[in-house]
Amino acid sequence: xxxxxxxxxxxxxxxxxxxxxxxxxxxxxxxxxxxxxxxxxxxxxxxxxxxxxxxxxxxxxxxxxxxxxxxxxxxxxxxxxxxxxxxxxxxxxxxxxxxxxxxxxxxxxx
Amino acid sequence: xxxxxxxxxxxxxxxxxxxxxxxxxxxxxxxxxxxxxxxxxxxxxxxxxxxxxxxxxxxxxxxxxxxxxxxxxxxxxxxxxxxxxxxxxxxxxxxxxxxxxxxxxxxxxxxxx
Numbered sequence: 001x002x003x004x005x006x007x008x009x010x011x012x013x014x015x016x017x018x019x020x021x022x023x024x025x026x027x028x029x030x031x032x033x034x035x036x037x038x039x040x041x042x043x044x045x046x047x048x049x050x051x052x053x054x055x056x057x058x059x060x061x062x063x064x065x066x067x068x069x070x071x072x073x074x075x076x077x078x079x080x081x082x083x084x085x086x087x088x089x090x091x092x093x094x095x096x097x098x099x100x101x102x103x104x105x106x107x108x109x110x
Numbered sequence: 111x112x113x114x115x116x117x118x119x120x121x122x123x124x125x126x127x128x129x130x131x132x133x134x135x136x137x138x139x140x141x142x143x144x145x146x147x148x149x150x151x152x153x154x155x156x157x158x159x160x161x162x163x164x165x166x167x168x169x170x171x172x173x174x175x176x177x178x179x180x181x182x183x184x185x186x187x188x189x190x191x192x193x194x195x196x197x198x199x200x201x202x203x204x205x206x207x208x209x210x211x212x213x214x215x216x217x218x219x220x221x222x223x
Contacts (some may be wrong), residue, residue: 010151032209043200044153051209054203087152093209096165100152
């Protein structure tokens with residue numbers, strides 16, 4: 001059973017913010033939300049993760065709703081190089097498994 | 111460039127061949143992972159090692175045999191594969207099971223003829 005639901009595809013204009021939603025309505029209290037992206041023919045690249053609070057790093061911001069049932073990954077100024085498949089994953093930190101859902105294919109257009 | 115190195119980058123093998131995929135990391139991580147990714151699909155977890163011991167096997171056929179000879183190395187031995195096993199095989203590592211993220215290599219593109 002999929003733990004997360006993401007739109008299959010999204011477009012974004014270059015230079016604009018890309019907001020990628022993820023629904024994880026059955027998330028448990030000890031599950032973290034992780035975001036990865038995969039550019040064609042490369043391995044998945046870690047972007048950001050969080051438990052309850054919003055997080056920001058040099059790549060992106062992660063906004064988690066107060067009830068933790070959904071989150072949004074924000075790429076503040078999308079570039080053509082941000083075109084990729086973005087995966088939202090929920091995972092219990094002390095367990096070894098990290099399982100990917102179908103992801104969102106983001107296309108950044110000039 | 112990634113901190114997880116996989117070799118070879120590409121491999122073509124026949125169904126009767128025996129080959130091995132290799133993965134190496136020098137980040138001091140104690141958990142290592144194998145994933146299989148078919149075209150246009152997400153990565154699928156195959157095996158997880160923790161402190162050089164197999165902790166998760168996702169019911170992978172025995173023609174795939176993982177090995178973790180030390181904390182820096184992870185191998186995947188292949189024997190009698192089928193054409194449908196053609197895929198991108200990804201290795202990842204992480205600190206022992208914690209919130210720290212997985213770091214992935216760029217994979218080995220395997221073609222079985």
